[in-house]
Amino acid sequence: MPTIIEKIFQMHTEDKVEAGNTIWLNIDLRTARDFAGAKVVKNLLKHYSSEYIEDATKTFFTFDCNAPANTIEYANNQQICREFARKNGIKVYDVGRGIGSHVVIEEGLAYPGITAVGTDSHFNILGSVGAFGQGMGDIDIAFVFKTGKTWFEVPETVKVNFIGTPSAPWSAKDLALLCVKELRRKVLGRAIEFYGEIVDELSLAGRITLASMVTEMGGIIGFIPPNREVINFYSKRSGKEIKPVYADDATYEKEIDIDVSNLEPLIALPPSPSNVKRVRDVHDIKVDSVFIGSCTNGRVEDMQAVAKILKGKKIAENITLKVVPATREVWREMMNGEIMKELFNAGAIISHSACAGCASGQIGMTGEGEVQVSTSNRNFKGKQGAGDTYLASPETAAASALTGYITGVDEI
Amino acid sequence: MKVKGRVWKIEKDGKLMDDIDTDMIYHNKYLHITEQEEMAKYAFSNLEGWQDFPEKARKGDIIFAGENFGCGSSRQHAVDCFIALGINAIVAKSFGAIYKRNAINSGLAVLECNALDMAEVETGDEIEIDFETGEIKKNGICILKAKPMNKIQYAIYLAGNLFRYAEGI
Structure with a gap:
């Protein structure tokens, strides 16, 4: 009997779905970000005589990498996407709306059983709602904008x-x-x-x-x-x-x-997300900055967990606590309750919604020798600046912000 | 179809490097660049010990790497920078899934070979790769067998890229 991916694929192709087969897959939802979006547009203009796309109602731009643009190059790229979108009648979720993969969930555009692609390697986040999502490069995405489909090798x-x-x-x-x-x-x-x-x-x-x-x-x-x-x-x-x-x-x-019976707070040491240790086994690591956000931990529940730990307290001296809600909707929910106030009073910098540190975005990079605890998903060398990034939960990140050292929530 | 070229083994401590991610290949600070030619000088610009690769590489060269090459981001730049340098093929023990697609769609040959460590090949050796059979030859002798390209992969490669391939079907 077919697996979930095989069932979803079979609903979106006329080819025979079987692990190892290459099929033509119809894509319900097509997106591009400000990163790679301009290259998608350039590919379309270069390879096709007509600039019109297959179905504008299924196609979206989501600006989340460099929002608002802090370099002229990024601003140019965003403008290329906006102008193309205007001509084609494509909706743009412009800077400030938030991380694209979350926006399509909140807007009800990506729902169980559909197929979706975007220029974001974490677009497979849609597996969280039982949809097929896949990050792809700008050639694939341009092709999907134009034809509504692409090839895919059915995985095991x-x-x-x-x-x-x-x-x-x-x-x-x-x-x-x-x-x-x-x-x-x-x-x-x-x-x-x-x-x-x-x-x-x-x-x-x-x-x-x-x-x-x-x-x-x-x-x-x-x-x-x-x-x-x-x-x-x-x-x-x-x-x-x-x-x-x-x-x-x-x-x-x-x-x-x-x-999972022994599951406890874990942390990935630089420079690899798989370099995972128990938080209690990591001692005497002085922390300079803490980043709460990203497509991995930017929901209001994550912010709530942090606020609960920081409530009525101040973060350690000389720590930069950067908080970036994943979307504008999360922002609003934070304002409705006490979360925003508690984070602010504890000493956090709270930025508008976007990918932030993961994409050299709006909240700044780490410097050489700087130690950052981040709730994001990658700590490859150079990914979030020149410093060392440790990946952990919002709870561990908040506890570490309070003590100034990598700290488990049970230690505070 | 067969290609010939000079090998670069991307090694650390005498072993093919695993998990070379897209930020090591093409760092996110150059993502705003949209012209392929301009990307050549940033290939491996964040991979320790290999920052001078663009100066040393010649058109037609072949890259050997370890497991999970190109894991990480979906950036096409990490493929385009090698195309701009004229790299003929990348042979790795395995590839990140998105990277592999991006390479195929751009017409950059990528082959997987589990036993790549066993190959009696040094950096600088001339080899020949047959994309249909996966055979890798040195001095006319088959020294390794990589997984051949599948049909669609090979057809896109021959067409040059996904757009041109699709015109013909």
């Missing part, structure tokens, strides 16, 4: 079973880091399906966190079968009847069990 699917229930406090980020450690090299080029009690109960925000790091696990996409919360969310947002795709008795390439 690996089933991941989480066993047990954690007894210590944990967050979805700790679960994601555990998976990067455990699944690295085992899922390269594969689709994943996640099962187990721990994911059944995961909130949409937690699902986004887990799915966002499948790229770092080396996988194509990680599907989390939609639960009631996800279905209700979409019934409200999209106004459509949602029919999630589930696998029944599917045939997998292999199954991998991961014991």
